Amino acid sequence: MKILTSDAAEMLQSADDILILTHQSPDGDTLGSGFAICRALRRLGKRAQVVCSDQIPHKYAYLWEGLDSQQFTPKFILAVDVADPKLLGNKLSVYADKVDLCIDHHGSNTQYAKHLLLEECAATCEMIYGVIGAMGVELDRAMAEDLYTGISTDTGCFRYSNTTVRTHLIAAKLLGLGIDAYAINRAMFEIKSPSFFALRKLALDSMETYFDGHCALIYITYQNMQSTSAQQEDLDGLTAIPRQMEGVDIGVILKEKEPGAWKISVRTGEPYNASALCSKLGGGGHARAAGCALTGTAQQVRDQMLPVLAEALGVSL
Ligand SMILES: [Mn+2]
Incomplete structure (x- = not known):
């Protein structure tokens, strides 16, 4: 069932022990979305944990800086930037038919989740920005770094045709929180092994x-x-x-x-x-x-x- 940003925010506010699923071959958007919402949920005093089927490349390590690992039996399953349950990968495939809420920006989303927040915009991180705001959580610098990473990577550093006025407005708000956009973009686009x-x-x-x-x-x-x-x-x-x-x-x-x-x-x-x-x-x-x-x-x-x-x-x- 398709829902609105305010519904998604309410649902997360009343949930606890939230497992956050990201897609296989993880990218900046699924990880940035996952860790940003994880930080916001923990700020509300909830237990939340991001998981991925694949090993996360070390260039993304700053996305979860300061977040320790929490062990719990999940009571609520959230998927971010995952258009199709097949993209959960092997390890997370057990959750394919158990997703309570999916937040995603792919028009091709197969509507596998019980509740779906879908907007065709540049990045899922744009939507997470809205959900965190609707939950009444004030963004901090770490969340801003996570969200900026997803928006920048999914727009090819603001070059792709999916980049909109709203994309730039959100990015500007994130820059206002004092993030080092130069360092993020250098790590994401320039540095190679x-x-x-x-x-x-x-x-x-x-x-x-x-x-x-x-x-x-x-x-x-x-x-x-x-x-x-x-x-x-x-x-x-x-x-x-x-x-x-x-x-x-x-x-x-x-x-x-x-x-x-x-x-x-x-x-x-x-x-x-x-x-x-x-x-x-x-x-x-x-x-x-x-x-x-x-x-x-x-x-x-x-x-x-x-x-x-x-x-x-x-x-x-
Ligand atoms: Mn994406």
Whole structure:
């Protein structure tokens, strides 16, 4: 059932022993939302704890600074920024049909929770800002850092088209609480591990262009991942690279997940349909971003891709 911000605030005010679920492969928005609301609930004297199926990357550690871990049997289950119970991941899947309240900004939310607070805005943290206010809790600097992190990361540092007047107004309020936005944005967007650079170097070296530069391919082999000790987060932004080169209409990333098993990600510019292209290889997705799975050596996989790419561009191989 869909509810309003004031209803969500009332529900949380009368709840106790609140378990806060975040989505797998956690990002700044799910974590910022979770820890901000956790701090607000604890301020009201309640027990509350944020949990995640996956290990949280250490760059987010400041989000829960000063929050100790609490053990209790949950009486109320809150999910934040989780559009689909599948996104809870393995460890939290036991709560899939037990969520009392979900606060989320994805239009694709599957309405799995008993109560749903849904607004299509830039970040769940924008909504949490409203819920904390409606609960009558005064924001402190730590909550402001959590909320700013989610808003900044989900808007690509206020660059994406989801950024609205309200996004900036909330961010301005948070800055007014004395947070160090420069340090947050540097930690979220600039600092990368040595593995990230090692992997990126190999990825750029592997780049190939086809069809008069209208198509670019990048390979990340299983061996590349092993030799650079790269983690999932070190792949950040790689799928965008081929399309960043001037003149490229179709960008392809070929990532070897296990020896001989490849995950292909395709990014296209208008009018090329990535989903239609990938469906010819057994995959699918969205008009501008889609994917498929192929097997073989790098060369064999490329040889399966090229005719489909040529057809999509309307050129001969
Ligand atoms: Mn989000």
